[in-house]
Amino acid sequence: MPNWDQNKISNATIFLAGVGALGCVVAEILTMMGVGKLVIVDFDTVELSNLNRQWLFRDEDIGKSKALVAKEHLKILNPSVDVIAFNQKIEDIPDRIYAMCDLIVSSLDTFEARRWLNSMCVSVGKPLIDAGLYEFFGHVQVIIPGSDAACLECQPLIPETRLQQVCTLPGEPRKKERDEPKEVFPSVGTISAVIGGIMSQEIVKLLLGLGNPIGYLFYDGLSEEFTKLDLSRRLDCFVCGEKWKLDELRYFAEGDEKIGELRKRIALIYGLADPTMIVGTKIVDDEMSITEAEISEHALIFVIDATVAKPIRIRVVLTHNSV
Ligand SMILES: [Zn+2]
Structure with missing residues (x-):
């Protein structure tokens, strides 16, 4: 050979x-x-x-x-x-x-x-x-x-x-x-x-x-x-894309939006089964609003799910502060 x-x-x-x-x-x-x-x-x-x-x-x-x-x-x-x-x-x-x-x-x-x-x-x-x-x-x-x-x-x-x-x-x-x-x-x-x-x-x-x-x-x-x-790599892919590596996956939200709603949108975008949202070291509850969960402008939140081995990192950009 x-x-x-x-x-x-x-x-x-x-x-x-x-x-x-x-x-x-x-x-x-x-x-x-x-x-x-x-x-x-x-x-x-x-x-x-x-x-x-x-x-x-x-x-x-x-x-x-x-x-x-x-x-x-x-x-x-x-x-x-x-x-x-x-x-x-x-x-x-x-x-x-x-x-x-x-x-x-x-x-x-x-x-x-x-x-x-x-x-x-x-x-x-x-x-x-x-x-x-x-x-x-x-x-x-x-x-x-x-x-x-x-x-x-x-x-x-x-x-x-x-x-x-x-x-x-x-x-x-x-x-x-x-x-x-x-x-x-x-x-x-x-x-x-x-x-x-x-x-x-x-x-x-x-x-x-x-x-x-x-x-x-x-x-x-x-x-x-x-x-x-030949399938090409996507820069905004949340697993292998450069953008995600640089913490640049941005998420637009309003301060009074419930965490449950944010969770639902994230689940649909990434096709996740049952994501859990983590701010700092705490799991945030569906009933809380973004403001109540103390998610500040450009805060980094972590999303974990059974379909990913490592947390997805997302920056929250507040479009309108209701408080
Ligand atoms: Zn990828």
């Missing part, structure tokens, strides 16, 4: 978020290829319905931790690969584990978790290979922090209906997204093999420094057509 440098592969540490249909394909390819270290994070257990496409698992694994079972099987495939398994949620893994990896692979089954991981990757400056499957379709997106390419939030390809569905606004009962029955994304092994293969190829290209990352690629398994898009 011209330009192949096995040392670059053998010295690489790859973070695998989720070991479902795509995670199994990528983990197996990387293990056979002799990647140095594989960090596998998944808090799910193996279910009977997984066995048609998640080929690291067998009947006797049903009910066991996916991460731990995957580790056992991968060690058989290639004992020289250092596999570290965490039977945990990605949100519970410390930043330093993400920071020590060369790149991060997302094989997650909820939009919320994918958005959270995107935010984490931008924060630690590590490339993210994100992908998804639906019936006979799949997609791959390569996000390289600091490049001109879009992150997951720059060009939201998450369906608007889905955002509205998760958006809990003031006055509506709050709900816990993760406690609800999981949305089912029907998928088959043929599509996960194609998409997982492309993800692995993008990983190899990044490790060896060959070719160009694909940006966004959509695969239609019925027409056998690939569609490639």
